[in-house]
Amino acid sequence: MNLSEMPSLLLVDDDATFRSVLSRALEKRGFAVTTADSVEQALPLASANPPEYAVLDLKMDGASGLVLVQKLHELDAATRIVVLTGYASIATAVEAIKLGATQYLSKPANADEIVAAFGHNPSTDVPLEAHPASVERLEWEHIQRILHENGDNISATARVLNMHRRTLQRKLSKRPIGL
Structure with missing residues (x-):
């Protein structure tokens, strides 16, 4: 060819x-x-x-x-x-x-x-969820991913997220609805 x-x-x-x-x-x-x-x-x-x-x-x-x-x-x-x-x-x-x-x-x-x-067809392969995840759920998942990437170190995770350590601890103590 x-x-x-x-x-x-x-x-x-x-x-x-x-x-x-x-x-x-x-x-x-x-x-x-x-x-x-x-x-x-x-x-x-x-x-x-x-x-x-x-x-x-x-x-x-x-x-x-x-x-x-x-x-x-x-x-x-x-x-x-x-x-x-x-x-x-x-x-x-x-x-x-x-x-x-x-x-x-x-x-x-x-x-x-x-x-x-x-070959992926974005319009038909993935149906939209009837109940999309809440913002709180997405935030929780993001925090958990960053926490895991930092070896579960709260202080390092807070720095990466540009968040005060105590604020992060409060967010981690609450579980979003549906989790």
């Missing part, structure tokens, strides 16, 4: 090593890969030749990957977009899907996971 017959893929990530390794892996899987290290560098490339597929980092220097998701979707609504991030959250995942992303993956994600994610 020559280059013009391969599906086009735009890879945007500010980590040069990750971008290079992932680019080679995706080329081996049959994609014609174009790379950029920022939203600002990717926009002219995408405007000149809208890609069939895109893999975007969420958090980069300059504009957020969410800006690029929206622009790519405006250029061609059929573009299959996978958003990668080391800072996964429910809010940004929902926002990415609303803006036109096909799937949202946490780093580290390998090329096979990314290629599989292109």
Whole structure:
């Protein structure tokens, strides 16, 4: 298969090593890969030749990957977009899907996971919950995750959350409804 017959893929990530390794892996899987290290560098490339597929980092220097998701979707609504991030959250995942992303993956994600994610259909795969989690429940889960990441150290967790230690202790002593 020559280059013009391969599906086009735009890879945007500010980590040069990750971008290079992932680019080679995706080329081996049959994609014609174009790379950029920022939203600002990717926009002219995408405007000149809208890609069939895109893999975007969420958090980069300059504009957020969410800006690029929206622009790519405006250029061609059929573009299959996978958003990668080391800072996964429910809010940004929902926002990415609303803006036109096909799937949202946490780093580290390998090329096979990314290629599989292109086949994801966000409009039908996940039904909306009849009773979505409350803000209190989401806050509780977030605090628990950060607490676990800090080896159950209250003081370290409070610093990460930019919260007074006593406030964190009060929040931990209360369990949200439905938990």
